[in-house]
Amino acid sequence: MDLKQIFRTPNPIIGVVHLMPLPTSPRWGGSLRAIVDRAEQEATALAAGGVDGIIVENFFDAPFPKDQVDPAVVSAMTVVIQRLQSLVTVPIGINVLRNDARSAIAIASCVEAPFIRVNVWTGAMVTDQGVIEGKAHELMRYRRELGSDVKIFADVLVKHARPLGTPNLTTAVQDTIERGLADAVIFSGWATGSPPDLQDLELASSAAQDTPVFIGSGATWENIPQLMQAADGVIVSSSLKRQGKRDNPIDPIRVSRFVEAARRSVTLKHSQPSETQPVQQVRA
Template sequence: MTPIGPFGDPPTVIGMVHLPPLPGSPGFEGDRDAIRTRALEDAVTLEAGGVDGVILENFGDSPFYPEDVPKHVVADMAALATAVRSAVDVPVGINVLRNDAAAALSVAGAADADVVRVNVHVGAAATDQGVLEGRAHETVRLRERIAPDVAILADVHVKHATPVGEADIERTALETAERGRADGVVVSGSGTGSETALADVERVSNALADLETPVFAGSGVTAETVGDVLAAGADGAIVGTALKEGAETTNPVSLEAVREVVDAATNR
């Protein structure tokens, strides 16, 4: 298996910090302190459970801006990421939904984070936000200017989307890693919490074997399935729903659930 940038040697489990609705979003409840407290509690619990890293994501901000979030979203995420960065010793990642890689890099640079996740890095995808186009040419150049040490994890056939065009998943993975210069790729299921197909993991892992580009499963991984995902060729998994109380995506992180997934990945 391939070492995964800031996360070290595999197998790697990265836990999600799903932020509640931020100011300006329809579901915002008027309390920035509560959002900060929840983010810190989730991040600290993830670290206590043994994850190798955490990713902050503005999960509660639906309906999402397609590619350019307002400045206040960047400001709030930078403040939250800085607080989380100070509270945990594991690597920290940033994902700004739906596909604002420039904002994610800006937050990562300001907060001294380690990685960004980009949902559509190359090619194009039809989504509920419309057609999103990859901007690898801009993202990679911006990274060199403002956050050169930040790794880029890029999705291949991202969830909640349909690829535009005829490219199969192997070709998309190769173009993401080679021409898009992503440091790692993410393979996921059809939606949040949906199981990542083992066949897709295997196909992408095989396609990238010569490049030694790490592959993550990006959705639906549980304590029961993480061993199969790793056996199919994944170097790690990004886990959200399965680590929450009652396996509900918007619930707080459960320490017991985190330990179950981490133990299953480590002792498979």
């Protein structure tokens, strides 16, 4: 997949808009207008700061259902995303947590969003929602049914989860791409705000070959120069918020600082000879 088809750059920086609690979630506050207002502020701050794309997700709906959200969540997310599309020109993707890829691709197809993120695409992961099994076979058929070309950005060994068994990281990446047909893969640390291990990230990138690999968590302006050497793009959220705290709104100054550091790291990456490929490892 050529990332420039979506982002106009081969090394995109994707910021995240964490929606405030949506209807039917435990902390729903009763005002969709307030949710839209906060989302507008954050998307505008991200776009003004120079990100190449945005992902909208129902982050504050926790605790999440395992694989199917309420229709009210789908409706609310559709309303918010359409509003953001009228405000910013960067491409907007969708992640319906915890793992409702069917709703995500349905929303994306209707609002013409170019990509979605799916936490568990292949394999099975033990999570705080229970065991989540990937449903790539169902979603790829549903995408075809919809006549859609929405791209699938799929996590490999996703954060806040543990795999059943002890999979080989190379095999997990290859299965996600070759058997699950993901368009891009995402590799994270163990939790929100936790960066991936650099050696594991290098291994994932090596296994992915020509398929784009995104850093999925824990990127900051301090560590992005190292992490970006082993990835094609980055998805970033917590470090862009005021005081670096995930419950706070986006801080435009932190966005600009991160984007500047990431851009420098990409320039450095392309100016240096490639590193020796890492040896194969097993990630527990």
